[in-house]
Amino acid sequence: MLRYVLGRCVMMVPTLVLTSMLIFTIIELPPGDYFESYIAELQAQGEGVDLKQIEALRKQYGFDKPPVERYLHWVGGMLQGDFGYSFEYQMPVNAVVGDRLWLTVMVSCFTILFTWIVAFPIGMYSATHQYSWGDHGLTLLGLLGLAVPHFLLALVFMYFANVWFGTSIGHLMDPEYLGAPMSWAKVESILEHLWIPVLIIGTGGTAGMIRRLRANLLDELHKQYVVTARAKGLPPFRALVKYPLRMSLNFFIADIGSILPELVSGAEITAIVLSLETTGPMLIRALQSQDMYLAGSFLMFLAFLTVIGVLISDLALVMLDPRIRLGGGSTK
Amino acid sequence: MANDQATAAGDLLRVEDLHIGFHLHGGLTPAVRGASLRIRPGKVTALVGESGSGKSVIAQAILGILPTPAQISGGRILFNDPLDPGASIDIAALAPDSTAMRALRGGRIAMIFQEPMTSLSPLHTIGDQIEEALRLHRSVSHEEARPLTEEMLGLVGFPRPARAYDRYPFELSGGLRQRAMIAMALICHPALLIADEPTTALDVTIQAQILKLLKDLQARLGMAVLLITHDLGVVANMADEVAVIYHGRIMEAGTVEAIFSDPRHPYLKALLAAVPHFDMHPGERLVALRNVPVQTDALVGLRPPPRPRDPGATAPDVLLRVRGLTHRFAVRQSAWRRGGEPPPPAVNDVSFEIRRGECLGLVGESGCGKTTVSKIIMRALTPSAGELIFDGGDGPRDLLAASGSELVALRTRVQMVFQDPFSSLSPRMTVGAILREPLEIHGIGTSASRTERVRALLRAVGLDPRHASRYPHSFSGGQRQRIGIARALALGPDLLICDEPVSALDVSVQAQILNLLEDLQRELGLTYLFISHNLAVVDYVADRIAVMCRGRIVELAPREVLFRAPVHPYTRTLLGAVPYPDLGRPLDFATLTRGGATDPGTWPGAFRDCGEGPPLQPIEVGAEHWVLAHADADARELRP
Numbered sequence: 001m002l003r004y005v006l007g008r009c010v011m012m013v014p015t016l017v018l019t020s021m022l023i024f025t026i027i028e029l030p031p032g033d034y035f036e037s038y039i040a041e042l043q044a045q046g047e048g049v050d051l052k053q054i055e056a057l058r059k060q061y062g063f064d065k066p067p068v069e070r071y072l073h074w075v076g077g078m079l080q081g082d083f084g085y086s087f088e089y090q091m092p093v094n095a096v097v098g099d100r101l102w103l104t105v106m107v108s109c110f111t112i113l114f115t116w117i118v119a120f121p122i123g124m125y126s127a128t129h130q131y132s133w134g135d136h137g138l139t140l141l142g143l144l145g146l147a148v149p150h151f152l153l154a155l156v157f158m159y160f161a162n163v164w165f166g167t168s169i170g171h172l173m174d175p176e177y178l179g180a181p182m183s184w185a186k187v188e189s190i191l192e193h194l195w196i197p198v199l200i201i202g203t204g205g206t207a208g209m210i211r212r213l214r215a216n217l218l219d220e221l222h223k224q225y226v227v228t229a230r231a232k233g234l235p236p237f238r239a240l241v242k243y244p245l246r247m248s249l250n251f252f253i254a255d256i257g258s259i260l261p262e263l264v265s266g267a268e269i270t271a272i273v274l275s276l277e278t279t280g281p282m283l284i285r286a287l288q289s290q291d292m293y294l295a296g297s298f299l300m301f302l303a304f305l306t307v308i309g310v311l312i313s314d315l316a317l318v319m320l321d322p323r324i325r326l327g328g329g330s331t332k
Numbered sequence: 333m334a335n336d337q338a339t340a341a342g343d344l345l346r347v348e349d350l351h352i353g354f355h356l357h358g359g360l361t362p363a364v365r366g367a368s369l370r371i372r373p374g375k376v377t378a379l380v381g382e383s384g385s386g387k388s389v390i391a392q393a394i395l396g397i398l399p400t401p402a403q404i405s406g407g408r409i410l411f412n413d414p415l416d417p418g419a420s421i422d423i424a425a426l427a428p429d430s431t432a433m434r435a436l437r438g439g440r441i442a443m444i445f446q447e448p449m450t451s452l453s454p455l456h457t458i459g460d461q462i463e464e465a466l467r468l469h470r471s472v473s474h475e476e477a478r479p480l481t482e483e484m485l486g487l488v489g490f491p492r493p494a495r496a497y498d499r500y501p502f503e504l505s506g507g508l509r510q511r512a513m514i515a516m517a518l519i520c521h522p523a524l525l526i527a528d529e530p531t532t533a534l535d536v537t538i539q540a541q542i543l544k545l546l547k548d549l550q551a552r553l554g555m556a557v558l559l560i561t562h563d564l565g566v567v568a569n570m571a572d573e574v575a576v577i578y579h580g581r582i583m584e585a586g587t588v589e590a591i592f593s594d595p596r597h598p599y600l601k602a603l604l605a606a607v608p609h610f611d612m613h614p615g616e617r618l619v620a621l622r623n624v625p626v627q628t629d630a631l632v633g634l635r636p637p638p639r640p641r642d643p644g645a646t647a648p649d650v651l652l653r654v655r656g657l658t659h660r661f662a663v664r665q666s667a668w669r670r671g672g673e674p675p676p677p678a679v680n681d682v683s684f685e686i687r688r689g690e691c692l693g694l695v696g697e698s699g700c701g702k703t704t705v706s707k708i709i710m711r712a713l714t715p716s717a718g719e720l721i722f723d724g725g726d727g728p729r730d731l732l733a734a735s736g737s738e739l740v741a742l743r744t745r746v747q748m749v750f751q752d753p754f755s756s757l758s759p760r761m762t763v764g765a766i767l768r769e770p771l772e773i774h775g776i777g778t779s780a781s782r783t784e785r786v787r788a789l790l791r792a793v794g795l796d797p798r799h800a801s802r803y804p805h806s807f808s809g810g811q812r813q814r815i816g817i818a819r820a821l822a823l824g825p826d827l828l829i830c831d832e833p834v835s836a837l838d839v840s841v842q843a844q845i846l847n848l849l850e851d852l853q854r855e856l857g858l859t860y861l862f863i864s865h866n867l868a869v870v871d872y873v874a875d876r877i878a879v880m881c882r883g884r885i886v887e888l889a890p891r892e893v894l895f896r897a898p899v900h901p902y903t904r905t906l907l908g909a910v911p912y913p914d915l916g917r918p919l920d921f922a923t924l925t926r927g928g929a930t931d932p933g934t935w936p937g938a939f940r941d942c943g944e945g946p947p948l949q950p951i952e953v954g955a956e957h958w959v960l961a962h963a964d965a966d967a968r969e970l971r972p
Contacts, residue, residue: 224450230397232465232516233438236429243453322500323454 008314012307019303020078024071027292033063034087034290061085074293078300084293088286093297097279103172103190104278107197112259114202115209122206123213127221128240142210145203153200154273161196170275172197178277200270216251220244253316260309261302343412344524344556345371345394350407350424352389352398352580360405363389365580367407371524373414376550376557378571378588380564380603382621383838386580387560391526394558395443396428396436413440414523439469442517446529448509452501458512459485459497462519469520481519488515489545506698507538514545521553528560535697535865540909543570544921562839564607565911568592569919576600592915606843608872609913610895618847618872621840624794626848628855649688650723651827651859652709652731652746657682657718659704678704679715680883683950686827691853691860693874693891695867695906701883702863706829709861710748711739722746724826744774747820751832753812757804763790763815764800770822789818793848810841814848821852829861834869846873867910871895876956879903882932886939888950889957899959899970901935938965 035054042049062070077084083093122142126135161167168174173189180186220226221244229239268280275281279298286295318325347369353360364386371377381387392398394409409423413436426433442465445451452461463481466472472480478497485493488511501509510530517525527546531539547570550557559570567574568588575585576597584597595601605619659679679701686692696702707713709720711731720731724745734742750756757766767786771777777785787797793814804812813833820828830849834842850873852858864870870877871891878888879902887900898904911919932940938961941948950958953970961970 224445224447225453227397228445228451228461228513228516229453231395231438231443233434233436233468234464235434242456246455247453321455322457323502326500326503 004318005315008311012311015307016304020075020300021071023296023299023303024067024074027290027296028067030290032290033058034292035063037290038087057087074296078297083297083301086286086291086294088289088291088294093294096282096294097298100277100279100282103276104280106190107172107194107201107276107278108262110194110198111201111205114198115205118202119206119209119213123210123217124240124245126210126214127217130218138210139214142207144207146207148203150200150204150270151273153203154196154270157196157200158274165192167192167196172277197270197274197276200274212251213248216248217244220247223247250317250321253320254313256313256316257306257310260305260312342372343370343410344373344414345369345412345558346408346410347390347394348408348410350390350393350409351405352386352393353403353405355401355403360403362405363402363580364393367577367580367582369575369582369585371556371558372573373523373556374550374554375572376559376570377573377575378559378561378567379575379577380561380567381577382562382603382840385577387577388528390577391443391528391558391560394423394524394526395441396423396426396433398428411436411441411524415440435469438465438517438522439520440522441524441526442520442522443526443528444510444513444517444530446532448506448513448533451513452509454500454502457498457500458504458509458515459499462512462516465516466519481515484515484519485512487549488512488518489541490515505538506534507541510534510538510542511545514542514549518549518553518555522555524556524558525550526558526560529562530559531566532561532563536867537697537905537909539566540911540919540921543911543919546570547921563911564604564913565609568913568915569911576603589915592913603839604913606840607913608843608846608868610868610871610910611914612872614892617850618843620843620847622844624844624848626794626851627791628851648685650685651688652686652723652861653719653721653728654685654705654709655683655719655721657705657708657715657720659701659708659713659715659718677716677883679708682718682880682883682885684878684885684888686859686861688826688859689853689857690875691862691873693870693877694861694863694880695865695870695877696880697865697906700880702880703831704883705880706748706831706861706863709827709829710746711743722827740774744770744823745825746827746829747823747825749813749816749820749828749830749833752836753809753816754836756816757812759804762801762803763795763807766804766815767800767819767822770819774823776823785822789822792821792852793818794844808841809837810844813837813841813845817845817848817852821856825858827859827861829863831863832865833862835864835866842869849873867906879906884948884960885950886960887958889954893954893957897954897957899953899957900961901939936969938962938969 035058039049039051039054058064062073065073074084081094083097085091086093086096089096122138126138129135158169162169171178172193173186174193177183177186177189223244226239226244229243230236234242268284270276271278271280272284283295283298285291286298347367350364350367350369351362352364353362355361367386367390369377369379369390379387379390389398389402392402393404398404404424407424411421411423413419413421421432421436423433423436426436452458459478459481462484463474463477466477466480467474470477482493482497485496490496490508490511496508496512501512504512514530525546530546531542534542543566546557549555557570559566561567571588573586574588574591576583576591576599578599583599584591584595591600595604602619602621606621608618657679658677658681660677682701682705684692694702694705704713708715708718709731711734715732718732721728722731722742722745723729729738729742731742731746761769764783764786767789768782771782771785776782786800790797790800795811795814795818799807804815807815813836817833833849834845837845846869849860853860860873862870862873874891876888876890877894878885879894879900880886881902887894887898887903894903895907898907908920939948939959946963948960949963951961951963951965951970953959959970
């Protein structure tokens with residue numbers, strides 16, 4: 001077992017190296033760099049440009065060096081915890097991301113919790129009452145959630161939240177607390193705003209989750225071992241939870257791999273519409289302005305989370321499913 | 333225990349005028365139409381019928397686990413619990429998930445199922461699943477339940493119950509899984525055990541062991557058994573009373589003696605005639621319940637006429653010679669389990685020959701390597717060593733050395749019929765397209781002639797040529813197997829490898845397919861390699877029979893000789909384990925060893941390969957009768 005874990009960890013290294021090369025190449029691909037787009041922007045606004053200062057900055061960050069050297073510098077820095085310098089924000093990437101990261105993680109965690117709490121009972125109900133009115137109705141509701149664009153929902157929610165509850169438009173907190181130090185009032189304000197993005201981002205995920213849980217559970221419900229459990233005299237709900245539900249959870253565990261990166265990146269459009277202080281809009285902005293360290297480091301962070309997430313779900317599968325743990329290809 | 337008076341009060345369970353229907357397409361399709369049945373305490377009642385006759389539905393109704401679309405539309409199921417004399421419970425009137433029904437289910441009435449592979453949850457240890465049944469019906473803690481569970485595991489024959497408790501089902505063989513199922517059903521000491529085809533999916537020696545176990549436990553626990561089966565051999569060995577069901581109605585019921593000595597109903601007589609048994613005269617034909625006319629003449633001329641034999645030749649005309657075939661499967665080195673000895677070869681030094689026009693039966697239990705042999709002959713697997721010489725009438729050729737266009741040409745000469753008629757036909761192709769495909773692959777004929785050939789093939793296997801545009805799902809299992817046979821015949825092969833062609837089919841359909849294969853062989857001069865685990869079937873179709881065990885052919889003899897005078901201990905056990913539908917020939921449970929007949933440790937020294945000394949070799953003990961033994965073995969040991 002330990003051997004397996006170690007092997008998996010070693011396998012992560014080449015994956016990450018390849019990903020970092022890919023990210024670096026893609027960011028390098030468009031002509032020019034951050035300074036060129038910066039100069040263009042300033043000139044477009046009719047402002048003078050201090051070319052000397054820019055040349056100095058270019059030198060300072062090694063933009064005059066060949067790409068390979070810059071790549072090594074970037075990767076080397078990341079290994080030491082230095083993710084580079086954001087030109088746009090004029091501060092280190094760590095500081096730019098820092099305050100947004102925990103807000104993002106919070107929004108995402110609540111969203112995932114919301115998805116699970118809603119999707120599991122509905123999925124189980126739909127599967128056990130296949131083709132009933134309840135199943136059709138809930139399916140329709142879920143599909144509506146999947147089909148309505150998030151930005152539309154966001155606008156509608158913002159309007160009614162403002163009209164009915166007097167919640168301020170956009171952001172994760174009242175404007176007065178933006179940039180303010182943490183206080184109870186700020187936490188209250190955040191909680192007051194939080195339900196809107198959680199509901200909006202959650203609806204789409206919930207619908208997908210219900211459909212998949214329903215399909216997986218339906219496959220399992222007709223298996224012989226479910227009949228065996230009933231023939232034992234197990235009450236229906238206990239039989240459902242202990243046997244088919246557990247069997248249908250494998251897809252859910254395999255999903256954890258993709259949940260981790262979603263924690264920090266998910267739902268950019270919604271976040272922009274709602275002006276949320278999360279990392280999604282920041283990443284998009286960084287990519288637009290060729291703020292290469294910010295964008296590159298952020299993408300790299302996502303890649304790292306993906307790899308870790310897949311590792312976690314693989315290990316969880318091994319622990320939860322004895323067929324994977326003990327099978328090893330030796331038995332049928 | 334036994335109640336000799338057949339009064340209503342003395343019955344453990346009475347099914348009275350039971351009607352069950354399925355809600356389909358808006359209407360109620362009847363599955364059981366007024367069936368009446370009684371089960372006496374401490375006795376085995378067999379319910380016999382084909383699939384679709386409603387026998388499993390009755391069992392599900394007794395247990396209250398009917399599937400959702402099914403509904404009891406009339407009748408009563410009266411259960412008289414011996415623990416509560418006087419009170420008669422009508423199961424048909426109870427709600428399936430009511431507390432009263434759940435207390436009966438698993439507690440007083442338990443069930444075991446046909447498929448031991450899928451009946452247990454793969455994610456829970458068998459101990460956990462067995463103990464669950466106990467704790468549902470008795471208020472015991474886990475600490476008290478575990479020793480009881482282990483005791484039950486020991487009772488059903490697990491050698492080390494404490495270790496078995498923590499095993500997962502997929503770590504166990506089919507026989508052990510069925511034992512675990514029996515342990516689960518019996519742990520609460522039910523008054524009635526329903527066994528739905530409990531041994532159909534098992535090998536014949538394992539079947540005999542499970543039947544013995546059921547019989548022992550039934551006597552020991554004093555319970556009644558409702559045995560659902562289509563195998564009259566099992567019925568003759570197990571049952572006290574028999575009820576025969578056909579289309580949801582009980583056709584005939586009575587004691588097992590009365591049923592076997594004097595079958596009255598034509599359906600029961602037909603059922604008895606449809607099953608191959610060992611006492612058939614040479615040339616005797618099975619009588620299928622529903623006869624399907626075939627027109628093989630449409631195919632005559634498809635193959636070149638058989639080469640006229642040299643009248644002076646004395647050696648048999650051999651179509652395929654297999655010599656020294658050995659195949660070892662590569663074992664994946666597991667990341668966290670290394671070492672251990674390499675497994676023995678799946679096929680070990682197998683030699684035999686198939687003569688032109690004969691049917692060679694290859695018999696063995698699951699895992700003995702018989703399917704591997706067929707795959708090697710099909711060139712789907714390349715063996716580690718060995719020789720395959722094929723002589724299709726144009727000189728001997730080495731099948732294993734063939735490659736390129738020579739191999740493609742040789743492939744038309746050897747074709748295969750598969751076991752599972754459901755998964756061996758593509759659901760996305762019409763039957764016509766399935767039958768045309770081999771012709772297209774080998775570029776035979778024009779479009780028009782291919783269509784003509786497809787029609788001829790369908791007629792030859794007894795199907796309507798107009799059905800060529802249908803998809804496989806609109807055919808029954810037997811019809812699909814006919815399509816599989818037609819596909820194998822499309823190229824006009826010399827050799828047809830039939831890998832368990834009737835194992836997945838019902839008895840009555842089985843007779844149709846066996847008769848079809850026989851007709852085709854006679855009309856087209858085909859040669860068969862017929863692989864099966866069912867000895868009676870092989871006995872019916874084969875001219876010579878090879879018995880395979882642990883990757884080796886242990887005995888090879890003409891059919892009559894093998895069944896009359898088997899020499900090898902494995903063959904003897906195999907034959908001894910077949911249940912006969914004849915009350916005068918009960919299974920000899922005493923000699924059926926627990927360790928399994930495949931364990932060479934139980935064989936006499938002459939047949940055992942101890943790893944040293946000269947290797948085992950085939951020894952001729954009679955005319956064309958070969959047995960795998962030591963060359964210096966005492967002749968007396970090799971006598972039947």
